[in-house]
Each structure stands twice: as structure tokens, then as C-alpha cells.
Amino acid sequence: MVNMNVRIAVIGAGVMGADHARLFADELPHVELTTICDASEERARSIAEQFGVANVMTDPVEAATSDGIDAVVIASPDETHASLTIAALRAGKHVLCEKPLSQSSQECIQVMELEQKIGARRVQLGFMRRFDPSYVEVRAQLREGAIGKAVMLHCFHRNVTAPANFVGQMAITNSAPHEFDAARYLLDDEIVAISVFRPDVATVGGQAMPVFMVLKTAAGRLVNVEVNNNAGYGYDVRAEVVGELGSMFLRAPVHSELHAHQRAAELYPTDWRPRFAEAYRLQNKAWIDSIRSGQPPAFAANAWDGYCAARIAEAGVTALNSGTQEPIVLIDKPAFYGS
Ligand SMILES: NC(=O)c1ccc[n+]([C@@H]2O[C@H](COP(=O)([O-])OP(=O)(O)OC[C@H]3O[C@@H](n4cnc5c(N)ncnc54)[C@H](O)[C@@H]3O)[C@@H](O)[C@H]2O)c1
DSSP: OTTSOEEEEEEOOSHHHHHHHHIIIIIOSSEEEEEEEOSSHHHHHHHHHHTTOSEEESOHHHHHHOTTOSEEEEOSOGGGHHHHHHHHHHTTOEEEEOSOSOSOHHHHHHHHHHHHHHTSOOEEEOOGGGGSHHHHHHHHHHHTTTTSSEEEEEEEEEOSSOOTTOOHHHIIIIITHHHHHHHHHHHTOOEEEEEEEOOTTOOSSGGGOOEEEEEEETTSOEEEEEEETTOSSOOEEEEEEEESSOEEEOOOOOOOEEEETTEEEEOOOSSHHHHTHHHHHHHHHHHHHHHHHTOOOTTSBOHHHHHHHHHHHHHHHHHHHHOSOEEOOOOOOOGGGOO
């Protein structure tokens, strides 16, 4: 479909779905945003009106399989992702699925089996940091040997406040998969074990208090991940890779600096959208380009990457409950997903 527009349905018109709709309606060429679907008709209608979209639906399976679309963005809650991906694949659609592909690695295997049966890679996963200029640059420098062999990675992920429905495990199953994928992507290494700790002194956050994870990689590297969903001050994602000859920090875009009352300050966004605006745009553009060209984007996350993140999260939840280090055992990587 090189010369044609890609007809898209967005399923789930919440914070992420609305942002995907904005990108497709206002920023990206070769797209016809035809359908907005949300369990709430009012919500779907309001986003459809905002972006001039003709069809409003409330049934996500109908939207994922409808004749009038080529591709579907799944931005409904985590537990709907795998089944909607499977429905869309069976109907011959391309899928951009928000992370996580599933919280169950078994469901990720079902997606991979179906993709292999179809014989084409049709699922791109919303690990958009792979497209973020800071991650791209750090990875490129690492591969060029700028800091020698990478031995440690420090990651932290902080939100202002957790949503009301957030419980402890979701720090591992919902927030941390971005960090798990970033570690695998930056280091080009698999995670083989995880330990999870919680600070006993923490009083803020209740069920969603901070978690601190230590991951080991196949090559023997160490990665620590702090997920703090109630950090209070802003949305803040950082990382530092430590190599044998130096270290590299990721930098977030800074557009202004405030000087007042004898202080200088940088401003934090309240959520992830400003920090990763360029990553989302480049991710969605790559997805559209890949559908039109028939070539999966070289470094986008696929269903295998979704499976790996889900396995790490599953082992993380077990480690949180057991208090011991948990091994991460993966199935053999299907040749279909490359070496
Ligand atoms: N890539 C990222 O950086 C990123 C950031 C935030 C969230 N996410 C992911 O995006 C997804 C959505 O997150 P959000 O923050 O937009 O949540 P949200 O709660 O703002 O939006 C979810 C929307 O889905 C709708 N919905 C619920 N069940 C549905 C169903 N069965 N069918 C259709 N619509 C349904 C809800 O009415 C709501 O409007 C989550 O899976 C989350 O993990 C990804």
C-alpha cells in the first residue's frame, strides 16, 4: 500500500489514545483516522469531534476487526491488550499496541504464535523510548565504544501521583516494563534475574509505594530500577550507563529555566507526554511508514520484546512477594523475530 493512506482506528480514548489521535489527525501524513472507540461513548465522541473523526464505536472488538480500517492502535487498559491484538491480527490488521503487550507472558506467546502463523510481523509495541533521541544517542555511543564496556545501568522512573486504581504490583507490571525494555535495548543484553525491594520507611503512596529492583543480565551486568509512582514533584525519567571508560546520562529536553527569588530552576512536566513527545511522534511515524513499505521498523519493539518484558515483570512480582532473587527463564527466541 505504498501510495495509499493507512486507515486507522484508535481503541481507548483516554490520555494515551487521545494523544495518538492528535498525532494521526494533526501531525502525520499518509493517515486517515477513521474511528475512535472507547467503552465510554461520551469520551469517544468528544475525542472524535475534537479531531474530526467520522466513526464512533464502543465495542473494541468491532473496531479492531472492522472492514474500513487497515490498522489499529490499542490504548485501552492493560488487560485488554492481548485479546484485542489477537482479534485485530485475525482480521488482517496491523497493530500498534500500547505497553504492556500483556501482563501474562503466556498471552504474549499466543500473540507470537498467531503472528508466526500469519507469517508477517504485524505487531509493533509502544515501547516508544526506542525512538527517543536521548536513548538513540546513548545507544549509538555505547555501540561505538565511547565509554568502553557497559557494566552498570541506573534507571529511575518517577510520577507525580499514582492513579487511584494503582496497586503495588503495577509499579512492576505497568510502569517498569518501559525500564526493562530500555535496559535490554540500550545494553543489547537479556535480563536473567531480578530482586525487588521496598523501602521500609516509606509512608507516602500506600499500596503504590516505591519499588527498587536489581536486575542481572546474561553478560553479567547489573541494572537498578527505581519506580516511584508518588514522587510528588514531577514526571522524571533518568538513566546513567556506567562503562569501564566513562559514563553517559540520558538528558530530558529542557525548554526553559526559571530564575527568581535567588534560585534557578528547571520545570518538570506533570506527565509523560511532554517528556516523550518526540518519541511518540517518531514511533507513530515509523509505524505508518512500515505499514506502507511492508518493512517492520528496524529497532521498534515487537511481540518478542513484549514477551520478554512480561516475563521480567512476572518474575519481579514473584520476587516482590518472596523477597528472594528470581531467575528469568525465557522460551527460545523464534527465528521469526530475528537474532
Ligand atoms: N507508552 C507510554 O508511555 C504510556 C503512557 C501511559 C499509558 N500507557 C498505556 O496506555 C494504556 C492506556 O493508558 P491511559 O493512561 O491512556 O489510560 P486512561 O485510563 O486515560 O484511558 C483508558 C481509556 O480506555 C477506555 N476503556 C476501558 N476499557 C475499554 C475497553 N474494553 N474498550 C475500549 N475502551 C476502553 C476508558 O474508558 C478510557 O477512556 C495503558 O495500557 C497504559 O499502560 C502507555
